[in-house]
């Protein structure tokens with residue numbers, strides 16, 4: 116008998132497994148829509164109606180960045196809490212309860228989105244994952260999101276409960292690092308989700324139900340981004356956790372510094388939320404001063420990311436030197452490249468470093484104008500969430516699968532090929548997306564081609580960029596196929612008795628070196644709340660002051676065809692009226 | 705071999721971003737490559753790396769040090 | 777075949793005090809140089825190569841055409 120996770124915590128392993136499989140289902144669906152839209156917008160293969168493009172893109176966005184990432188997160192966090200506190204969950208029924216709520220929620224939202232493909236019902240939710248008004252979804256979509264988020268809140272409560280119970284028994288011990296990471300991330304999540312909760316419950320859901328006539332689009336957008344920036348850290352924190360506690364171990368070394376890791380997570384708790392307005396640099400109706408504050412906070416966020424780069428690389432180097440590596444760069448060859456868990460995470464980290472540059476461009480208020488809403492942005496986040504997060508998740512899956520299924524991994528070589536293929540595919544796709552963005556190619560567009568206008572590339576041509584994107588998309592899809600082959604192959608393997616033990620990395624400098632104040636979660640939460648109040652009170656007040664809580668009357672979209680005709684008629688009569696009066700002015704002069 | 709098979713795979717993968725951006729860099733010095741030419745340069749580089757990787761080590765055994773990962 | 781890379785391939789133990797992460801320093805310096813170069817490059821290509829952008833003290837209001 117081995118010491119794998121499933122041996123110590125069979126019931127919890129089942130939950131983690133279920134969460135992972137839910138996450139993989141979302142990944143598969145998201146991947147299918149990804150390749151459809153890639154081939155569609157590059158013009159290589161168009162079999163859907165362009166009018167359905169937003170339905171496809173909504174499915175891609177929501178399934179990947181809401182269900183794939185967050186189901187994986189709850190699996191990893193449950194593993195982290197139970198392993199690092201060395202105790203099972205307090206009440207399994209409660210644990211399955213929040214999982215169930217999340218599953219029901221995302222199913223409702225998912226069905227609402229997919230229903231957009233058929234005319235059999237008038238249910239649809241082609242509002243993209245940002246659900247900006249006036250795009251309007253069926254109430255089922257918003258309701259599902261609410262249930263899903265409430266599920267994550269309860270999951271957080273479950274983890275806090277485990278920690279409190281553990282603290283009773285270990286009053287003087289430091290919070291174990293993985294638990295610390297889970298708790299700080301969840302505190303950030305509680306603060307952040309207040310924004311979407313308000314946007315949905317107070318405005319969008321009542322509007323979609325017909326209880327109120329209109330909403331203030333700028334207000335709901337701002338509330339969305341209140342959540343929308345920190346949500347990127349919600350995707351990233353489980354990946355960071357893996358870089359801090361698994362990567363050093365698979366490299367053959369130890370985590371360089373436990374205190375530094377704690378500092379990083381505290382900084383993310385404090386700084387993630389008061390930055391959301393950096394997604395709204397181009398929104399009219401928000402004063403430049405507020406945007407400037409958001410930019411400053413954003414630049415401070417570079418600090419924890421650079422600290423992470425240092426700590427993680429230093430931990431890998433420690434492993435490499437223990438394995439006999441030498442020299443300034445020579446140690447790189449002593450790393451375990453044969454291990455897909457290692458190679459996947461290392462390549463993910465490398466792409467994240469590249470994303471650091473495009474992110475700095477996005478973050479600068481003036482340079483942002485150059486790339487805002489272009490394909491550049493899509494290139495950027497396929498490096499961050501689409502690779503740094505997604506590839507890390509896929510890579511650690513190769514470590515987790517044996518732990519939670521009790522079966523040996525189907526094929527390590529296929530796994531290695533898979534992570535490398537993702538890297539190559541993403542290089543092609545993301546590079547060309549960035550370049551296209553610089554030429555002004557818009558994102559979220561089914562047919563980015565215009566009469567009498569050609570995008571001009573400085574090097575190469577637009578056609579070459581399109582080809583590069585399509586090629587990248589195809590390689591990524593192949594990579595996904597290999598990934599799922601391994602997941603299925605492993606599930607079909609027999610039970611193995613020789614699995615590695617369920618362990619994470621030790622530390623060179625441990626928690627005893629960390630100042631006690633770092634563990635004072637109340638203090639950090641209070642500071643985070645104060646910063647949020649500073650950053651958001653005035654912008655929100657001025658938005659409400661100008662546009663009203665429920666805004667100027669707006670027309671929800673999608674509109675039926677009759678409304679379009681009506682709208683066109685109204686516009687036309689206004690326009691002719693205006694023209695007539697101008698003509699009249701001209702005559703009377 | 706001078707490098708582990710996995711190491712070789714990763715080195716070849718890292719060639720992708722280099723090749724993709726090589727065209728831009730060269731265009732600054734007014735060398736404009738077509739896609740085909742870039743592909744040819746890429747293939748040539750791959751061959752060079754492969755030849756280097758499969759060359760027998762010159763018996764001094766030093767380079768084998770970094771080869772730890774090929775053994776498992 | 778060992779299932780994971782761990783202790784089995786470790787050749788020596790390096791403690792906190794003997795460990796000097798010069799390789800990390802080297803890598804991060806390289807990264808920093810690349811970023812700095814790209815930044816300079818960005819200035820030339822995107823600012824000198826394009827029309828002025830709309831950031832300014834007076835003309836910030838949309839619609840001044």
Ligand code: HEM
Pocket residue numbers: 146149150152153156172173175176179180183184243244245493496497500501502505557558559560561587588589591592595
């Ligand atoms: C097979 C792999 C993938 C392909 C081929 C792909 C392709 C694309 C393309 C072409 C777009 C842009 C569509 C447009 O703006 O018109 C897009 C958007 C997007 N992708 Fe992916 N992608 C893939 C994987 C991923 C992954 C793994 C994630 C995240 C975990 C992701 C997240 C997103 C998001 C959030 C958007 C933006 C949606 C929106 O604008 O509302 N993608 N993808």
Ligand SMILES: [Cu+2]
Pocket residue numbers: 343344347390391393394
């Ligand atoms: Cu952001």
